[in-house]
Structures are given as C-alpha cells and as structure tokens.
Amino acid sequence: MHLAGSMPALPAAVAFSGGADSTALLVQCVRAWPGQVHAIHVHHGLQAAADGFVRHCERMCALWDVPLHVEHVDARHAPGESPEDAARNARYATLAASARGAGLASVLLAQHADDQVETILLALSRGAGLPGLAAMPRSFERHGMRFERPLLDVHAQEIRDWLRSEGIDYVEDPTNTDTAFTRNRIRRDLLPALATAFPQFRETFARSARHAAQANGLLTALAQEDLARAGSPPAIDALRSLARARQANLLRHWLRQSHGAAPSTAQLEELLDQVEACSTRGHAIRIKVAKGFVERTGAHLSFTAPPVA
Structure with missing residues (x-):
C-alpha cells in the first residue's frame, strides 16, 4: 500500500x-x-x-x-x-x-x-x-x-x-x-x-472520472469567458446570442458560483425556453430554481432567494 x-x-x-x-x-x-x-x-x-x-x-x-x-x-x-x-x-x-x-x-x-x-x-x-x-x-x-x-x-x-x-x-x-x-x-x-x-473496473472507472473532470474544467473555463462577456447578472440579449448548450453552461455556472444554486434539468430547460421566448420588453420570466427564483429584471436575469431563517 x-x-x-x-x-x-x-x-x-x-x-x-x-x-x-x-x-x-x-x-x-x-x-x-x-x-x-x-x-x-x-x-x-x-x-x-x-x-x-x-x-x-x-x-x-x-x-x-x-x-x-x-x-x-x-x-x-x-x-x-x-x-x-x-x-x-x-x-x-x-x-x-x-x-x-x-x-x-x-x-x-x-x-x-x-x-x-x-x-x-x-x-x-x-x-x-x-x-x-x-x-x-x-x-x-x-x-x-x-x-x-x-x-x-x-x-x-x-x-x-x-x-x-x-x-x-x-x-x-x-x-x-x-x-x-x-x-x-x-x-x-x-x-x-x-x-x-470487469476485473479492472476500479482503474477504468477512475480513468473515466479523470476524463470527465478534464472536460468539466474546459466547460467551466468556457462559462467564465461567456459570463465575462454577458455580465453578472447576465444580460438577456447576450445570452440569446449564444447556442442553447452554451446558454445552459453559462447559466449553471452563474447560478452555482454567484448564488450556490443548482437547477434541476427540468428547471434549466424551462429557463432556456423562457430566454428563447424573451424577444420583447414585456416578456416576464420567473422560474423556480433550487430555493429561489430566476427572474427578468429589465435587460438582465436576476436570482432571488428567501432569507435564511
């Protein structure tokens, strides 16, 4: 050992x-x-x-x-x-x-x-x-x-x-x-x-985990670059200029890093649908994410959560 x-x-x-x-x-x-x-x-x-x-x-x-x-x-x-x-x-x-x-x-x-x-x-x-x-x-x-x-x-x-x-x-x-x-x-x-x-499963699983970690690192770096351009909180027009997968990557990163919130797959898909539909000033967004809400505030998204008791 x-x-x-x-x-x-x-x-x-x-x-x-x-x-x-x-x-x-x-x-x-x-x-x-x-x-x-x-x-x-x-x-x-x-x-x-x-x-x-x-x-x-x-x-x-x-x-x-x-x-x-x-x-x-x-x-x-x-x-x-x-x-x-x-x-x-x-x-x-x-x-x-x-x-x-x-x-x-x-x-x-x-x-x-x-x-x-x-x-x-x-x-x-x-x-x-x-x-x-x-x-x-x-x-x-x-x-x-x-x-x-x-x-x-x-x-x-x-x-x-x-x-x-x-x-x-x-x-x-x-x-x-x-x-x-x-x-x-x-x-x-x-x-x-x-x-x-699979007698070598520990080694092969660990290798797959390392590959996933490397890919996740690349996605994190991309999210940081996209968020720097979109702003924090992100501007809706800047989000809409990205492909849907990059929007999802940016939003996960923003919610996790800035608010400690992890959206479910269903919540994130609904949020992406609302961003896609947000082509007019009057389009409202309010999506439940984790213990709070992602909302439209003017030209940007915002996240609000109830105060901790």
Missing part, C-alpha cells in the same frame, strides 16, 4: 474516524512525516457507538504519539436535505476549522478506489452531468483549507490486508452494513458483480 500524489502541505491533519481506511492513512502519514501529523476526529453525535469511536481514537493516537483533536458537530439534516449531505457538509467545515485552529496547512482524507467507484455509480443513478461523473478530486479547497485524498488509487481490500499484516487495530462502523444507505447496497451487491464481469 502506498500514498499517491505529491507531498501534502505540512504540518497536516488526517481525518481520523478510527475505521480501517483512516487508520491506514494515519499510520502511513505518521511514518512518512513524523512529528508533522495531527489527527482530527469528528463526533457527529448520530449513533450510539460514537463515544466508543472517540475512546478508540484516543487510545490509538496515544500509542502513536499523535496529537488528537476531537470536534463535536450537530449534523442533523434540514427538511429536504439528505442526511448524508448534511453530515458531509458539517464534517468538512469542522475539519477545516479545526485544522486552521491547530495551525495546520492541509487535511488528508481516506477515501479510496472503491469509494470512487461508488461515487461514480451514484452519479450515474441520478443522471448526473460532468461535475458528478468527475467524482472525487484528488485535491481541492473548501472553507479556506486544502484537502487531499492520497488513497484514491488503493483498493479497499488492499487496505484491510495491509492493516492485518501490520497487526493494527481499527473499529467497524455499524452503519457501513446498513442497506438503507444506497452506498452500502452498491458495495454489497454491485461491486462484486463488477469485479466478476
């Missing part, structure tokens, strides 16, 4: 749950950069076993002489928000804040090759576009912190085999076998079938 990618910015934190993947990552990092690695454990408070996870992490970090930061978060989801999304968003924000508070330069995450395949399959099941099919990037920035995924090329079984060969203990999260979660059904039912039909 090996850590992929370039050396992370040090000193670094490892997001340490106590499970197999983050345990392997933490041990590898401590061996590679002694004295330069901390561990951050996020206590989500969502299951009875959470306190036991903290005790395990404390014991292991004491054994390895690794500073441990335990952070408690409220990861309950809002109405209409998925529990997985709520927990993930709270986790990233907490990891970034904890790392900054400890004077650390980056956070390392333990997602591996099987996690990447699951992410791609989930994206396909939802009819995702290129951003979803690009799956998880090897590195990214969020909440003002650099995040890295050094295990994206490593198979889940390889991680467990390595821990067993090293005699290193870890905990099993009981939610990992709960088939109420789609990821767990994919792991149990689909991955073994893929391994039988």
Whole structure:
C-alpha cells in the first residue's frame, strides 16, 4: 500500500474516524512525516457507538504519539436535505476549522478506489452531468483549507490486508452494513458483480472520472469567458446570442458560483425556453430554481432567494 500524489502541505491533519481506511492513512502519514501529523476526529453525535469511536481514537493516537483533536458537530439534516449531505457538509467545515485552529496547512482524507467507484455509480443513478461523473478530486479547497485524498488509487481490500499484516487495530462502523444507505447496497451487491464481469473496473472507472473532470474544467473555463462577456447578472440579449448548450453552461455556472444554486434539468430547460421566448420588453420570466427564483429584471436575469431563517 502506498500514498499517491505529491507531498501534502505540512504540518497536516488526517481525518481520523478510527475505521480501517483512516487508520491506514494515519499510520502511513505518521511514518512518512513524523512529528508533522495531527489527527482530527469528528463526533457527529448520530449513533450510539460514537463515544466508543472517540475512546478508540484516543487510545490509538496515544500509542502513536499523535496529537488528537476531537470536534463535536450537530449534523442533523434540514427538511429536504439528505442526511448524508448534511453530515458531509458539517464534517468538512469542522475539519477545516479545526485544522486552521491547530495551525495546520492541509487535511488528508481516506477515501479510496472503491469509494470512487461508488461515487461514480451514484452519479450515474441520478443522471448526473460532468461535475458528478468527475467524482472525487484528488485535491481541492473548501472553507479556506486544502484537502487531499492520497488513497484514491488503493483498493479497499488492499487496505484491510495491509492493516492485518501490520497487526493494527481499527473499529467497524455499524452503519457501513446498513442497506438503507444506497452506498452500502452498491458495495454489497454491485461491486462484486463488477469485479466478476470487469476485473479492472476500479482503474477504468477512475480513468473515466479523470476524463470527465478534464472536460468539466474546459466547460467551466468556457462559462467564465461567456459570463465575462454577458455580465453578472447576465444580460438577456447576450445570452440569446449564444447556442442553447452554451446558454445552459453559462447559466449553471452563474447560478452555482454567484448564488450556490443548482437547477434541476427540468428547471434549466424551462429557463432556456423562457430566454428563447424573451424577444420583447414585456416578456416576464420567473422560474423556480433550487430555493429561489430566476427572474427578468429589465435587460438582465436576476436570482432571488428567501432569507435564511
């Protein structure tokens, strides 16, 4: 088992749950950069076993002489928000804040090759576009912190085999076998079938994700150029001068970057139809997008959302 990618910015934190993947990552990092690695454990408070996870992490970090930061978060989801999304968003924000508070330069995450395949399959099941099919990037920035995924090329079984060969203990999260979660059904039912039909599926899926990420980067660059010409908020006449696909690309980018809003396919198609029909000053536009509305304001589009309670 090996850590992929370039050396992370040090000193670094490892997001340490106590499970197999983050345990392997933490041990590898401590061996590679002694004295330069901390561990951050996020206590989500969502299951009875959470306190036991903290005790395990404390014991292991004491054994390895690794500073441990335990952070408690409220990861309950809002109405209409998925529990997985709520927990993930709270986790990233907490990891970034904890790392900054400890004077650390980056956070390392333990997602591996099987996690990447699951992410791609989930994206396909939802009819995702290129951003979803690009799956998880090897590195990214969020909440003002650099995040890295050094295990994206490593198979889940390889991680467990390595821990067993090293005699290193870890905990099993009981939610990992709960088939109420789609990821767990994919792991149990689909991955073994893929391994039988396509033995190299992890590598080929990862290659497709990299191609999608590259194409998505090109579309983002094009959207930035088109938005610079159309203005922000975009002028309707400038939008209408573009081909429909470029209009869609620009509008997705504008809504995501300026307003954090992601239109559904149906919402975006309706908005494009209204832009196409907007040939007179009196033509009104008001389309529901995410939690707000895209409207015509004079010669431009605008986005309004209700205030956060």
